[in-house]
Amino acid sequence: MGVDYYNILKVNRNATEEDLKKSYKRLAMRWHPDKNPDLKKREAEAKFKQISEAYDVLSDPQKRQIYDTYGEEALKDNIPPPPSGVSTHYRYHPRDADDIFAEFFGGSDGIGGGRSRAFGESFSKHFHSDSAGQPHRKIPPVEKNLPTSLEELYSGSKRKMKISRTVIDAYSKPTTVEEILIIDIKPGWKKGTKITFPKKGNQDPGTIAGDLIFLVDEKPHAVYTRDGNDLLVNQKISLLDALTGKTLNLTTLDGRHLTIPVINIVKPGDEMVIENEGMPISKEPGKKGNLRIKFDVKFPSKLTAEQKSDLRRALGRS
Known part of the structure; x- marks a missing residue:
């Protein structure tokens, strides 16, 4: 069958229209390229388009029937004879991913399949505002001391720091994750130098993760x-x-x-x-x-x- 649209949308083959909508909304919010600045942009865009394509096919009765009967390649190439109930004039026309997203989250021109007039504004509203329309607040930064020897500050060094923080997962639930951060200490850095890791702090529901800041602190030296x-x-x-x-x-x-x-x-x-x-x-x-x-x-x-x-x-x- 080629591409497994059911697996892409995380639904079973008996999924209802409501099941498809619910799953699409969750996955689209998670994988939209504008919400994944830390990922490779092409990776996020590809995933987002794949999710949109799966919803487009499975939410359309004609497309879904052909897909279920003949598979994805046949659907796109218009190869199979039409199954019972499918128009002989049917041709596969994929919908634009942004149009589908705009229908769910606002910003479309009100005409079916029409392109979004203010997609950027719509995205910003839904990803950076809460349900009342208020902008999401950013968690205050977390500051941690980084005790550093004079030898490290003289020659430079790399530090691996294991951190544990709370983030909100794709299901809007708090979860604890661990990461290894690399701190590249430059020769000549002074006490008080700040090393900032954007959005590597904790996150609460309805907020933007705070920054994690390390403050260089000089260890006493026996001679100098x-x-x-x-x-x-x-x-x-x-x-x-x-x-x-x-x-x-x-x-x-x-x-x-x-x-x-x-x-x-x-x-x-x-x-x-x-x-x-x-x-x-x-x-x-x-x-x-x-x-x-x-x-x-x-x-x-x-x-x-x-x-x-x-x-x-x-x-x-x-």
Whole structure:
């Protein structure tokens, strides 16, 4: 028989006209292309047209009789001799899917088979309004923290997040679904950055699903502190090293090893700046902030008389 129109409309072969209408309305509302922006448009359009074609054939007594007797190919090719009660002048003329939809949900010109004058307005009314004609409200967005390490924010990473949410199914019943969302963390993102997944929040009957928003939150780091696009590191240094010099060894957030010679005399509160070793600047690819090393000079708690004498001599005092 080819295409199974009964299966497409989810009805049995003894379905009444009322059964066909009820099933068509439910399926057409579910599969209309304008209600499925997240699906591939061609897929939704094909499904919608298939549903409309099935209703067109099964709701027309002549078409249904030929289909039941000879099958879909014969119906469309006008091949079979007409069965009892079917006009010999019968020819298959498929109806437009939008015309059928408009007859159910308004917007037709009032003439049988006529095209919709305001199909877009009709669709918007039925898909985005409740039975009283009031626009559907959108559920407020759900915000969730996304704890992120400095290493991830430095190099970028991909996160897989499993979510569970409530949606309204094709039968207008709340149901719980689980999904895996991919979050692509970009190098240089800052605390408070929002990642929005439209309509991935919860949904109540008669509403539009809310958005799901993840807020980037920086985890504390054992060595570095972020200041805008700069990285700060506190370095303790002895008075001797502050006066005579020292070589610092640091491991960057992407695992590189920096060797930093300290040549000049370091005073308490001094800061050394290493350019282009800070955080990536997300809006300026290839550029980074600075690494700022803040020195904490440790003074000895006490000195012997001999040490004091040596210091005076070394520093030029008698």
